[in-house]
Amino acid sequence: SQTIHQWPATLVQPVGSPLSLECTVEGTSNPNLYWYRQAAGRGLQLLFYSVGIGQISSEVPQNLSASRPQDRQFILSSKKLLLSDSGFYLCAWERGVGGYTFGSGTRLTVV
């Protein structure tokens, strides 16, 4: 069966520090991969998506970047975190037929 792993679960980082969040999918190949952010309240904001290795589409210009070094690995990064980067980050995958499977999320607090 397919599983998605996302870590860490929680993270407290100082302003100006770098960030690396990792997401991996098991049990499937060629997944479409997505990074979302959920700020205070409930809205889900699409940050990046990838339909293949090295292919990254950015939905919102900001202080973050994404990379897909392997078929089932998706990484969210920042060189210097801002206070506004705080939030709940979610990775998700789907196979091009609709319906996301989300990871368990990373709660990021920038202090």
Add this chain to the structure above:
Amino acid sequence: GENVEQHPSTLSVQEGDSAVIKCTYSDSASNYFPWYKQELGKGPQLIIDIRSNVGEKKDQRIAVTLNKTAKHFSLHITETQPEDSAVYFCAASKGSGGSYIPTFGRGTSLIVHP
């Protein structure tokens, strides 16, 4: 682009009652409509979905209806239980370039009182 409106933002019911959450969408080309349940501190979980060639779909206590003409779809939960308490998101999407990128509603916080 697509715009999805979701109502109500908060819904409070007594255990055993029914709950209905409604969404409207703007892009008539949207053809896939999933619903997600998000419990506190967790990622959203797909609970039911419907495609545009179907008007209704049911899975035990959960059902979704779709009216393509009016461009609205609804989630129906019968015999609600306290464990149904969560935030529910609707979404609308269409396949493009090998992926389905949904536009999400803003969520409904469902509270089921025992």
